Amino acid sequence: xxxxxxxxxxxxxxxxxxxxxxxxxxxxxxxxxxxxxxxxxxxxxxxxxxxxxxxxxxxxxxxxxxxxxxxxxxxxxxxxxxxxxxxxxxxxxxxxxxxxxxxxxxxxxxxxxxxxxxxxxxxxxxxxxxxxxxxxxxxxxxxxxxxxxxxxxxxxxxxxxxxxxxxxxxxxxxxxxxxxxxxxxxxxxxxxxxxxxxxxxxxxxxxxxxxxxxxxxxxxxxxxxxxxxxxxxxxxxxxxxxxxxxxxxxxxxxxxxxxxxxxxxxxxxxxxxxxxxxxxxxxxxxxxxxxxxxxxxxxxxxxxxxxxxxxxxxxxxxxxxxxxxxxxxxxxxxxxxxxxxxxxxxxxxxxxxxxxxxxxxxxxxxxxxxxxxxxxxxxxxxxxxxxxxxxxxxxxxxxxxxxxx
Numbered sequence: 001x002x003x004x005x006x007x008x009x010x011x012x013x014x015x016x017x018x019x020x021x022x023x024x025x026x027x028x029x030x031x032x033x034x035x036x037x038x039x040x041x042x043x044x045x046x047x048x049x050x051x052x053x054x055x056x057x058x059x060x061x062x063x064x065x066x067x068x069x070x071x072x073x074x075x076x077x078x079x080x081x082x083x084x085x086x087x088x089x090x091x092x093x094x095x096x097x098x099x100x101x102x103x104x105x106x107x108x109x110x111x112x113x114x115x116x117x118x119x120x121x122x123x124x125x126x127x128x129x130x131x132x133x134x135x136x137x138x139x140x141x142x143x144x145x146x147x148x149x150x151x152x153x154x155x156x157x158x159x160x161x162x163x164x165x166x167x168x169x170x171x172x173x174x175x176x177x178x179x180x181x182x183x184x185x186x187x188x189x190x191x192x193x194x195x196x197x198x199x200x201x202x203x204x205x206x207x208x209x210x211x212x213x214x215x216x217x218x219x220x221x222x223x224x225x226x227x228x229x230x231x232x233x234x235x236x237x238x239x240x241x242x243x244x245x246x247x248x249x250x251x252x253x254x255x256x257x258x259x260x261x262x263x264x265x266x267x268x269x270x271x272x273x274x275x276x277x278x279x280x281x282x283x284x285x286x287x288x289x290x291x292x293x294x295x296x297x298x299x300x301x302x303x304x305x306x307x308x309x310x311x312x313x314x315x316x317x318x319x320x321x322x323x324x325x326x327x328x329x330x331x332x333x334x335x336x337x338x339x340x341x342x343x344x345x346x347x348x349x350x351x352x353x354x355x356x357x358x359x360x361x362x363x364x365x366x367x368x369x370x371x372x373x374x375x376x377x378x379x380x381x382x383x384x385x386x387x388x389x390x391x392x393x394x395x396x397x398x399x400x401x402x403x404x405x
């Protein structure tokens with residue numbers, strides 16, 4: 001190994017491979033949530049799954065901030081990421097039983113991951129900097145919040161639920177309080193990290209589809225025509241969700257973050273990424289549950305619980321995107337709002353409609369929405385005037401001024 005020339009660690013703030021490795025551990029956790037909802041589609045389970053997801057979002061989000069503040073390719077940072085990745089395995093494995101016998105097994109690794117990320121930020125910053133002092137002020141209440149979450153893992157019933165909700169509230173309070181502090185924010189890395197977690201969540205849709213394929217293939221040795229159509233339609237659905245974020249919105253968010261004054265960037269990133277991206281990822285997970293049910297039983301009417309989860313998932317996904325767009329550009333993506341209404345009506349009145357028909361209908365609505373949005377924005381007068389490279393980049397990247405008209 002002596003012949004291997006390793007370059008010195010530099011401030012390369014693209015996502016390091018260890019960050020991708022860390023994200024993949026969350027595929028396991030997300031798949032556990034999908035399984036929980038698929039096999040017990042009740043309001044109680046939806047509530048528990050929501051709380052579990054928000055708790056999972058805490059350590060992931062903290063690592064996004066911490067790795068953005070310090071060089072991600074140093075061996076110390078990589079070691080801390082690997083420790084967190086190892087801790088994420090028992091955390092993810094206990095997702096389905098976190099409200100039963102595995103509360104402590106879920107809460108303790110979660111706290112270890114969060115505190116590891118927090119320590120990485122504090123250790124990696126200059127102790128004489130204002131950002132270092134900001135991180136200490138931000139971290140103090142979160143230490144209390146994580147302690148409450150761990151204690152909640154040892155409690156039973158409603159006491160555990162209350163403790164975990166309180167821990168989340170403390171985290172939200174600390175992020176609001178930290179909004180006026182000074183933070184390091186590298187827009188490219190931050191945008192990339194949140195784009196990657198969306199891809200991880202979209203990968204869960206593919207995993208769900210794989211599960212729905214494996215069952216009939218094993219039992220019957222083949223797939224009926226309805227299942228094939230459902231699989232194709234579900235794959236199209238995942239692609240449309242990808243396009244709805246990555247074609248226009250994702251580069252626009254990054255561009256706006258780069259243009260935001262440094263003193264305002266922390267607040268911008270908190271609102272557009274930490275807050276608005278949570279419902280986006282949660283929406284993908286809920287949608288995956290409905291996709292798997294429709295692919296498993298394409299010729300049967302979709303039960304009410306799964307119609308609700310499918311509609312709620314799409315509302316959360318596009319709602320989160322819409323909140324981010326409004327916060328970043330003061331713009332209202334009206335075609336997408338109309339699409340949400342149409343999909344909710346389709347789900348509400350589609351109680352007697354086969355699952356595959358509902359899925360194809362959703363695809364048609366989403367495709368038409370994105371096409372009309374593209375034609376309106378690309379064909380707007382603002383694009384036919386100044387054809388400079390800079391203006392083309394800005395208008396092509398986001399639903400900006402034209403969308404607000």
